[in-house]
Amino acid sequence: MTALHIPQSVFDSIRAHGEETYPHECCGALLGNATPEGWRVVSAVRAGNTRTDSAHNRYHIAPVEIVKIQRDARRQGLDIAGFYHSHPGHPARWSLTDLAEAHWLGCVYVITQVAHGKAAVTNAFLLAGPTEEDKHFEPEPIEIAK
Amino acid sequence: MKIFIPTPLRPFAGSQSSIETDAPTIAAALDQLTSSHPDLKKHLFTPEGKVRAFVNLYLNDEDIRYLPEKEATAVRPTDTLSIIPSIAGGLPPRQ
Numbered sequence: 238m239t240a241l242h243i244p245q246s247v248f249d250s251i252r253a254h255g256e257e258t259y260p261h262e263c264c265g266a267l268l269g270n271a272t273p274e275g276w277r278v279v280s281a282v283r284a285g286n287t288r289t290d291s292a293h294n295r296y297h298i299a300p301v302e303i304v305k306i307q308r309d310a311r312r313q314g315l316d317i318a319g320f321y322h323s324h325p326g327h328p329a330r331w332s333l334t335d336l337a338e339a340h341w342l343g344c345v346y347v348i349t350q351v352a353h354g355k356a357a358v359t360n361a362f363l364l365a366g367p368t369e370e371d372k373h374f375e376p377e378p379i380e381i382a383k
Numbered sequence: 384m385k386i387f388i389p390t391p392l393r394p395f396a397g398s399q400s401s402i403e404t405d406a407p408t409i410a411a412a413l414d415q416l417t418s419s420h421p422d423l424k425k426h427l428f429t430p431e432g433k434v435r436a437f438v439n440l441y442l443n444d445e446d447i448r449y450l451p452e453k454e455a456t457a458v459r460p461t462d463t464l465s466i467i468p469s470i471a472g473g474l475p476p477r478q
């Protein structure tokens with residue numbers, strides 16, 4: 238059984254990001270290392286939501302931002318463990334669009350419900366495969382590390 | 384040129400995070416990559432041989448779709464090619 242291991246400070250920072258961008262969706266990347274117990278997240282990197290046309294219910298991270306985030310991660314000996322985004326006024330469950338547009342198999346997608354500007358439930362889902370054609374989200378327990 | 388492999392494609396690339404190629408163009412480098420790691424092919428290309436819609440390829444910091452010569456662009460050993468699957472999602476419209 239794997240889990241998403243995440244330090245309290247990083248967990249708090251991604252939830253705070255969702256409150257700051259409310260009523261728009263926030264998004265960002267999670268950096269860490271793969272272990273037999275699941276991803277161990279070390280840090281989160283905020284990204285801009287390029288969907289300024291529909292930011293209250295869409296998110297998209299510019300790939301060039303990921304190019305740079307991946308480069309910085311490598312320098313620190315980290316990998317992209319997954320991504321996070323917020324659901325303003327919606328539960329912390331993945332949507333069909335979230336699944337259709339998720340392509341990082343083996344990575345975690347963390348969703349925070351933001352209700353009336355306050356971060357509520359945060360859930361993590363592992364994008365399991367093995368391929369794009371049979372991908373699906375599996376709930377991944379969140380383990381807060383010190 | 385070094386090709387950076389994103390986390391989800393590493394299982395199909397011998398667990399490597401980057402692979403060195405010595406091809407003269409982007410297309411030739413991708414050929415080299417998929418001939419040494421054939422399992423990568425279906426993750427990167429459609430059966431018709433086009434790059435899959437959700438796969439973004441960046442030569443250094445440039446989207447290759449916007450390079451004048453696209454995949455035929457010549458590359459130098461110091462260039463890097465990043466494979467970046469799209470990151471997006473959305474909520475259903477409000478009732």
Ligand SMILES: [Zn+2]
Nearest residue numbers: 332335472473
């Ligand atoms: Zn979502």
